[in-house]
Amino acid sequence: MPAISVRNLRKTFQMKRKAAGLRGSLRALWRPSYQSIEAVRGLSFEMEDGELLGFIGPNGAGKSTTIKILTGILHPSGGEATVLGHVPWQQRQDLAFQIGSVFGQRPQLWYHLPAVDTFYLFGKIYEIDDSSLQRRISFLAEAFEIEELLETPVRKLSLGQRMRCEVAASLLHRPRVLLLDEPSIGLDVVAKQRLRMTIQRMNELEGVGVLLTSHDAGDIETLCRRVIIVNHGEIVYRDKVSSLKRRYLTVKTVDVRYNEQLAPDFSLPGVEMVKVGRYGAKMRFDTRVTPVEPVISGLAAAGSLADVTVSEPSLEDVISAIYARTEA
Amino acid sequence: MRSREAGALAVEGRVREHSAAAVAGKYWAVFRTQLLNSLAYPIDLLGRSLLIVLFMWIFMNLWRVTYGATGESSIAGLTLADTMWYLMMAEAVMLSKHDLSETFSEQVKDGSVAYLLNKPFNFILYHFAAGLGDSLLAFAGNLLIGSAVVWLMVGPPPGIAGWIFAGAAVVLSWLLDFCFSALIGLSAFVVEETNAFRWIYQKFLLLLGGVLIPLDFFPTWLQTISLNLPFAWIIYGPARLFVEPSLTRLGHVFLQQCIWLAVVGGIVWVIYRRAVARLVINGG
Ligand SMILES: Nc1ncnc2c1ncn2[C@@H]1O[C@H](COP(=O)(O)OP(=O)(O)OP(=O)(O)O)[C@@H](O)[C@H]1O
Ligand SMILES: [Mg+2]
Numbered sequence: 001m002p003a004i005s006v007r008n009l010r011k012t013f014q015m016k017r018k019a020a021g022l023r024g025s026l027r028a029l030w031r032p033s034y035q036s037i038e039a040v041r042g043l044s045f046e047m048e049d050g051e052l053l054g055f056i057g058p059n060g061a062g063k064s065t066t067i068k069i070l071t072g073i074l075h076p077s078g079g080e081a082t083v084l085g086h087v088p089w090q091q092r093q094d095l096a097f098q099i100g101s102v103f104g105q106r107p108q109l110w111y112h113l114p115a116v117d118t119f120y121l122f123g124k125i126y127e128i129d130d131s132s133l134q135r136r137i138s139f140l141a142e143a144f145e146i147e148e149l150l151e152t153p154v155r156k157l158s159l160g161q162r163m164r165c166e167v168a169a170s171l172l173h174r175p176r177v178l179l180l181d182e183p184s185i186g187l188d189v190v191a192k193q194r195l196r197m198t199i200q201r202m203n204e205l206e207g208v209g210v211l212l213t214s215h216d217a218g219d220i221e222t223l224c225r226r227v228i229i230v231n232h233g234e235i236v237y238r239d240k241v242s243s244l245k246r247r248y249l250t251v252k253t254v255d256v257r258y259n260e261q262l263a264p265d266f267s268l269p270g271v272e273m274v275k276v277g278r279y280g281a282k283m284r285f286d287t288r289v290t291p292v293e294p295v296i297s298g299l300a301a302a303g304s305l306a307d308v309t310v311s312e313p314s315l316e317d318v319i320s321a322i323y324a325r326t327e328a
Numbered sequence: 329m330r331s332r333e334a335g336a337l338a339v340e341g342r343v344r345e346h347s348a349a350a351v352a353g354k355y356w357a358v359f360r361t362q363l364l365n366s367l368a369y370p371i372d373l374l375g376r377s378l379l380i381v382l383f384m385w386i387f388m389n390l391w392r393v394t395y396g397a398t399g400e401s402s403i404a405g406l407t408l409a410d411t412m413w414y415l416m417m418a419e420a421v422m423l424s425k426h427d428l429s430e431t432f433s434e435q436v437k438d439g440s441v442a443y444l445l446n447k448p449f450n451f452i453l454y455h456f457a458a459g460l461g462d463s464l465l466a467f468a469g470n471l472l473i474g475s476a477v478v479w480l481m482v483g484p485p486p487g488i489a490g491w492i493f494a495g496a497a498v499v500l501s502w503l504l505d506f507c508f509s510a511l512i513g514l515s516a517f518v519v520e521e522t523n524a525f526r527w528i529y530q531k532f533l534l535l536l537g538g539v540l541i542p543l544d545f546f547p548t549w550l551q552t553i554s555l556n557l558p559f560a561w562i563i564y565g566p567a568r569l570f571v572e573p574s575l576t577r578l579g580h581v582f583l584q585q586c587i588w589l590a591v592v593g594g595i596v597w598v599i600y601r602r603a604v605a606r607l608v609i610n611g612g
Contacts (some may be wrong), residue, residue, distance in 0.1 A: 106443045108443060125354050125358075
């Protein structure tokens with residue numbers, strides 16, 4: 001049985017529309033007009049037990065909405081979903097014992113209190129007995145390297161430190177599935193890397209399945225084996241991260257410099273010249289259309305080479321290309 | 329359905345039976361955490377309690393003149409000292425009740441309600457436990473400072489029975505007030521602006537609840553109306569009990585509070601169930 005299974009999930013928000021000013025307000029009171037926003041339109045996917053699944057998409061794609069439905073705090077407008085065999089919005093409380101969630105934009109730790117106070121509170125809320133809780137806290141404190149931070153009021157922690165505490169708090173009750181909505185938001189490169197490592201380690205140690213949304217392709221690249229890309233509430237791509245790269249990283253960009261002046265009409269068949277200067281050029285080609293070999297020999301034949309750089313697009317570029325394609 | 333299925337999927341080694349003790353323990357922990365949180369800012373806490381000094385000073389001047397003008401030592405069975413101690417208790421309750429309706433509507437509007445719904449507790453009870461944690465400290469502060477001031481003005485407070493009876497009734501007052509706040513707060517699921525309701529409720533408490541004047545001073549018809557509305561049992565009930573702590577009165581106050589709790593609490597429960605069923609979380 002998959003840990004998460006979603007079939008044709010839909011969510012339409014009805015938003016009250018109101019014209020500006022007092023008159024608009026009065027009219028809206030009298031006869032409200034609604035605007036529907038289709039945040040999620042027929043999503044279907046599955047996540048295996050213990051899997052790390054990435055969920056990415058631009059702003060407003062419907063990622064958070066999907067996560068909220070899966071935690072049971074939002075009712076879908078249609079479709080089905082089960083998480084660990086529960087229908088989230090019907091068995092929210094039972095499910096809550098078995099899943100953990102972190103919303104990067106909504107801290108759950110009590111702001112003015114040390115994190116450990118929230119840990120104890122959560123321990124009670126999840127009905128964990130005192131000695132198990134104590135052991136669990138020490139274990140997580142070590143795994144997340146937050147031993148020194150637990151006694152400090154949360155408001156005095158850095159964002160990265162706080163986020164590690166947040167994720168640790170969500171794991172207190174040993175959930176089978178962790179739903180992380182933009183856990184890396186606002187973190188610098190080092191803090192991100194550290195957070196990724198701890199998530200990965202907890203996945204290895206306890207087999208907790210993680211569904212992770214992010215704007216950062218790096219999160220997905222380092223953490224997840226499989227990725228789902230959504231745009232406008234629909235899945236536009238789903239596959240292994242490795243095949244995503246293989247399929248889309250076929251466009252190479254080449255920078256060349258020569259020891260002598262280039263012919264002004266320098267060009268190669270099947271290669272798009274981005275820029276041609278006097279001593280060098282920048283060009284792009286797709287290896288599926290133009291093989292590498294003739295391009296390289298063409299470059300060598302054009303003169304005495306000083307330097308060649310071949311680069312691939314970043315995952316970031318690939319994803320924007322996929323978004324762009326789906327906008328059309 | 330619930331425990332069997334959940335049990336089958338539960339992590340090994342942890343039996344989840346939802347014992348009454350565990351459930352009570354949750355809300356106790358929420359209450360405790362809120363207490364700690366309020367204690368994080370002792371100066372704020374003190375500041376909140378200073379307001380009662382101002383109130384008592386105004387009341388003292390007002391009622392000294394009134395009693396002086398009538399030439400009587402007691403009005404409707406209350407001496408000046410009784411009236412002042414009544415008002416001290418009324419103000420202590422009024423100033424310590426935690427306005428949850430605002431928290432509620434804020435949380436509904438900005439969507440943070442969601443982040444409490446993803447935990448295994450009841451949202452309403454959670455807020456009540458947290459609100460109680462907050463109220464208790466404020467109440468203690470108000471009582472301490474209020475009593476000191478009133479003692480200086482009119483002499484010693486009512487006997488120990490008054491403190492105990494009123495204390496017990498105040499807990500039910502908070503519950504009842506909480507139900508009203510919840511009702512106002514939950515209306516945020518339906519209407520955008522809840523301030524109007526909050527304003528109306530506040531005014532009912534002030535005028536018909538006995539915050540500004542003991543209801544005994546009202547003309548009979550207005551007294552009858554007030555005593556048949558729930559507002560009196562939030563403020564007047566415990567405050568009057570404080571200065572006249574008889575068992576009969578205690579029984580009467582409790583009875584009224586329980587009736588209204590059942591009525592208003594029932595409405596809150598029904599609305600909450602329906603609101604959650606069609607919950608729409610905002611943003612993010
Ligand atoms: N409560 C709501 N009422 C009306 N519309 C909403 C509500 N919540 C979300 N939406 C809309 O639904 C769409 C999807 O929002 P959602 O928060 O799921 O996006 P997201 O993928 O998480 O975006 P981001 O990356 O910015 O967090 C957006 O167009 C948003 O405006
Ligand atoms: Mg989001």
